Amino acid sequence: MPWGAPLRSRSRASGRGPWACMVWSTAMPELPEVETVRRSLEPHLVGRRVVAVEARPVRLREGIEPADWRARIEGTRFTALERRGKYLIAHGERAAALFHLGMSGRLVLARSQEPFAPHTHLVLRLEGGLEVRFIDPRRFGVAVVLEPGALAAHPSLARLGPDPVRGDAEGALTAAARSRSPIRSVLLDQRVLAGLGNIYANEALALAGISPLRRADAIAPRRLAALAAAVRQVLTAALDAGGTTLRDGGFVNAAGDGGYFAVKLAVYGREGQPCAGCGGAIVRRVLAGRSAFYCPRCQR
DNA sequence: ACTCGCCTGTCG
């Protein structure tokens, strides 16, 4: 298959809409969204053998080598689906599949007769008629197959900090708070805590009443503890809601019966809107190339 | 500790 050739559905794609029997997708996958995907896929993936692989040799952040996927994933049985930060690892008997959804990635469970969404780069057909599809329009994602022993040495995984929900968020933040960087940069550093993106970093700072611009080393230990608690709180709330939805349908299933609710965001994307605390306008400022949203009155 | 590059879809 030539570079860039799209994967063709057995029946032609119908564009947008509820083309898959079960779809889990999100606009900006951070920890809660990735964990929701993990929980959704796990019962269908674990214990099942891959009977066929279709892979498109597309350039991702870490790309798809079709021959690799076929040689090492075809025929293997998945034994576990694990999340580390924003990464998903499908452990197999002989190989492991490592995924990162980047900005626009989705892992979708579909029946094999259903048409492919645009930008479908990888299809793992499972025993029982379902298949896992990796879709990533902007190709910031990762879909790579590794030897099980190579997981520990994978640079992106090896550097990940603790899980902010299950691990010691306060300890990690305290250790990282010697930095002179703005605190939001510390929160986004996956070596400090694994799983926060720009949305939840901003939301946690709003909840803790700390400005995203504040230097990390200028935050009192007590407020750092409050920030750690806020991080856990926003992530847990998002997990309970099934992840954040921004523009598109977010988490949708074909029946359209939802079951998921968009997380209410206090500051992210709300420039100019009134702060729930003081009524003042929420401000957007570009910090290290990314938007920071905050209330200048409530967040110091 | 910053900027850039990678990508495409959406919006003004």
Next chain:
DNA sequence: CGACAGGCGAGT
């Protein structure tokens, strides 16, 4: 059309 969205690695 340009601006923007941003995770993350590389470069400076």
